[in-house]
Amino acid sequence: MTTPSLSTRDLTIRFGGHVAVNQVSADFYPGTLTVIVGPNGAGKTTYFNLISGQLPASSGSVHLDGVDITRHGAAKRTTMGIGRAFQLTNLFPNLTVIENVRLAVQSRARIGMNMFSVWFSHSELISRAEHYLERVALADRRDTKVAALSHGDKRKLEVAILLALEPEVMMFDEPTAGMSVDEVPVVLDLIHQVKAERSKTVLLVEHKMDVVRSLADRIIVLHNGTLVADGNPAEVMASAIVQEAYLGAPEHA
């Protein structure tokens, strides 16, 4: 097997006396889409926050391509290749849709810049940004201010920004949450496309079991902050611990 692009080792965070993520160790590989499931409060989002750097670990470590990034902040982790579609917190509401994506393209161009590369012209940046808007079916909202977008369009824009950043590790936190039924397929198709390219390491937190089934190469189950199952979807779905801890519970709508 290839080297993991992302690893966590005994990753732990305590809030007062509560251990929200408890010694979670896992390796994530390029070309694999891992879905993290678990009941409400299991620690899924907190685990994501520890990986992307939104929260500092109490103990344990996070590694990107073998480099220990545990002490790096979120911005540094982004430039190193960890990209996350946040829950609408990384959008600039007073800028237009195209400007939001243009900034991501520009930031990516800067990260990738070395002494042999050249700056993109403004028109090149815009045409790249337009390409990502087309991929998420938002081209017709190009000049709309983000504040005026529907919830579903904002989530699609987040995905366009994530794609534009071209991170090695892509993290999606319930990407279709709050979307209308007709908006969901666009985002799921995109995640399918990213998965089909097989070069990215993709992590997804998801409650909807139909989405989990259609996308997962691997499932990790968290329960009370602890990793209780990790394996291929058929194995994990069939395990007694999952049946008891999670799948027995009513599915989220």
Ligand SMILES: Nc1ncnc2c1ncn2[C@@H]1O[C@H](COP(=O)(O)OP(=O)(O)OP(=O)(O)O)[C@@H](O)[C@H]1O
């Ligand atoms: N900043 C914080 N301060 C105190 N407790 C927190 C904080 N963030 C999360 N927690 C607690 O950590 C636990 C795990 O929360 P987390 O949001 O990661 O769960 P989750 O699995 O993502 O749940 P959900 O599926 O409902 O989103 C919960 O008990 C939560 O209350």
